[in-house]
């Protein structure tokens with residue numbers, strides 16, 4: 001007979017630590033334990049969380065794929081969700097989460113597979129029970145298998161035309177073929193279904209073996225966040241996760257180097273989809289995982305990647321060669337990393353690769369001959385320390401646990417799990433060791449360019465993405481120049497006497513004053529105070545009463561109709577903002593490093609100027625930005641460089657992903673005035689010189705200021721900041737009659753419209769459809785409540801029907817679509833299937849039986865209410881919400897409470913009526929607009945030239961169509977602004 005005491009004891013988890021380093025204002029509690037099956041668990045108790053969440057990270061990733069099954073680890077990640085012995089329903093987990101305000105996701109990297117979810121805090125135990133079963137007894141349901149392989153294939157096709165995936169894959173493809181780094185990791189139908197089946201490989205069987213072989217307790221890290229006490233959560237974890245088998249497997253290790261002698265000293269040209277030009281230096285580097293205390297790459301990256309005076313980028317920019325530079329290390333696997341320096345080039349820069357290479361190695365020479373500087377590390381230390389000390393909760397519980405589970409795979413004392421970015425010591429020898437990898441005989445060069453230099457042709461195609469490339473040796477003259485520069489035997493040929501390479505000066509922006517004046521209030525205010533309301537300025541203010549961080553956010557709209565009158569005005573306004581930012585760049589870089597950010601951009605209403613971060617030196621930065629606007633001086637050559645960059649960005653947009661582009665056309669149809677990307681591009685292309693931009697700015701004489709100041713600041717600070725604008729820019733007030741009014745198109749009941757566009761990119765095989773049902777104006781709270789509830793009721797079913805069952809494509813969204821004054825419900829799909837087919841499937845989906853049992857209906861309603869009532873997690877989230885209410889011009893600060901009231905009262909019969917009036921296909925009163933973005937890659941496809949019949953009318957001429965439409969009125973305050981002057985917080 002088994003001794004009951006002993007068997008109970010073997011279930012006891014082992015405490016590792018409950019003493020984690022925490023941010024100053026963090027009121028969560030933490031505990032790290034290990035279960036007897038060696039699953040390590042981080043428990044996080046949070047009294048106030050709305051969502052509970054969990055993540056499990058297994059230390060096996062695509063580097064472990066079987067040779068003949070590329071994409072295996074990724075496919076296992078997909079198929080694992082297809083039911084378990086205890087919960088066999090294929091959709092059980094997803095629908096459980098969807099019914100309780102939850103969601104789930106997963107990803108597969110080279111070394112790890114990471115699964116995570118979040119759910120309304122009341123349902124954590126049941127969700128956790130379902131989740132744990134995936135690691136105990138997954139079914140690998142053969143019925144779901146083919147469909148999930150299709151989903152993997154569609155995911156790959158979504159990535160095909162995206163340059164980040166293409167260049168990452170090409171870099172791997174051209175690395176040492178004996179090292180698993182070189183594998184194709186996403187997988188598609190060829191690698192996961194047709195290929196293996198042709199060879200008689202039983203794919204499902206191999207997936208099950210893969211799971212059996214690698215999914216072992218000792219390689220798993222689990223993180224759980226919930227409202228329950230740590231003891232309670234510990235009990236759950238023991239109960240639910242102890243059945244995971246431990247096989248005491250060693251973590252997979254890999255032999256050899258990703259870049260061997262064969263690859264070092266080579267260079268390749270890569271043809272991008274977008275118009276980008278870049279040069280990338282990749283050095284084999286150490287694995288920094290064991291050096292969590294000193295992190296030498298932070299020092300090296302700070303200096304090589306610096307953007308202030310004397311930096312590599314500063315010299316390159318002044319010469320009109322580069323637009324940006326990044327430098328940093330990435331871990332590849334055990335004992336191996338890479339150090340990557342990536343420089344974005346101008347057209348001119350592409351001809352200067354030998355000179356750029358010499359400049360990089362000259363800087364490395366400086367680093368090698370200057371002893372590692374302790375003051376630089378001290379600066380980095382104090383910035384990291386401050387950032388950690390005042391870190392606030394992230395807004396997304398699922399992302400937090402996912403990151404933590406992944407961090408737990410790293411080597412470091414568990415006390416440092418939350419503070420892994422802190423630099424804990426200065427280690428000169430380790431910095432020297434890191435630098436020793438950056439040698440001229442130890443790198444590979446990649447050149448991204450749409451056009452090749454004379455005499456070179458595109459010679460090869462990468463196997464999985466079809467990327468054109470040409471591989472060769474690095475030319476001898478380039479290597480010779482690099483060696484000379486590295487040894488300090490030459491001076492760089494770029495750079496002027498006034499701007500030569502040197503280490504940066506100390507950063508004056510590092511904040512020193514962290515005083516937070518805490519004034520406890522009973523209930524935090526939801527409404528800011530209207531501090532000032534005059535023709536010159538309208539200023540909203542809220543002193544933080546919840547988060548107590550030494551931070552603030554300020555937002556200003558400088559109203560002028562000039563920024564959006566014509567596409568040319570908009571192009572000029574954008575150009576002006578870019579020139580201001582360019583003139584400030586080196587100055588601003590220090591502020592940005594020290595956690596203070598700003599942005600300046602034009603929109604329909606005028607200019608938006610925003611500053612956020614530590615409030616200590618905010619006014620200094622604001623003054624500098626305003627001075628730069630007033631006194632804009634443009635250095636020689638900068639106009640051309642910025643024009644090239646802006647034109648390229650607009651041109652590249654046209655080559656983007658269809659599902660991201662289609663909303664632009666929908667907005668263009670719905671708004672009274674909305675310039676299209678192509679209209680702005682044409683004007684940018686035609687800009688002659690900097691004089692036109694400066695003359696345009698001179699013509700902007702009237703600006704009215706609307707602002708919000710929120711955070712660790714006083715009323716006096718807010719007024720002082722506003723006065724800075726009027727004192728420095730000295731504008732006239734803009735008469736209200738000249739304010740831009742946003743209006744949107746209103747539809748007539750019974751309208752069924754379709755608008756078609758061809759995709760520009762001839763190689764993109766994907767179509768996209770955005771199908772929208774118009775629901776009137778956003779002021780209609782009753783209708784908005786129905787929309788929110790309908791969006792919730794249909795969301796999970798849309799995903800399950802259109803993506804999982806019908807396999808239309810990897811990208812399937814549904815939900816509400818808000819415009820400036822109107823709203824609608826939308827379904828968005830990207831797919832290889834024709835737009836006509838997608839339209840038909842969406843209609844079929846909407847035409848199902850939508851009657852719900854009372855219990856299911858109440859659950860959906862509760863989900864909407866839970867989402868609405870979610871508490872704010874950090875200062876930025878609250879600032880964004882407040883500013884959204886100001887910028888919408890409705891000033892509806894109590895909107896959430898109003899929405900809650902209306903949603904709570906909705907009944908099944910309300911929703912039935914809503915459905916039959918506004919949603920059901922064939923309804924005489926619904927209003928549909930569907931935008932079809934069509935691929936031109938496959939001519940003569942299934943719907944070439946075919947038009948959809950029924951009541952559908954095609955919009956042929958947008959201007960003509962819009963001029964015949966009735967418009968909504970403009971946005972209006974929900975109550976008189978004068979009333980609000982008394983509503984806000986009293987100080």
Ligand SMILES: [Zn+2]
Nearest residue numbers: 074078152155
């Ligand atoms: Zn995937």
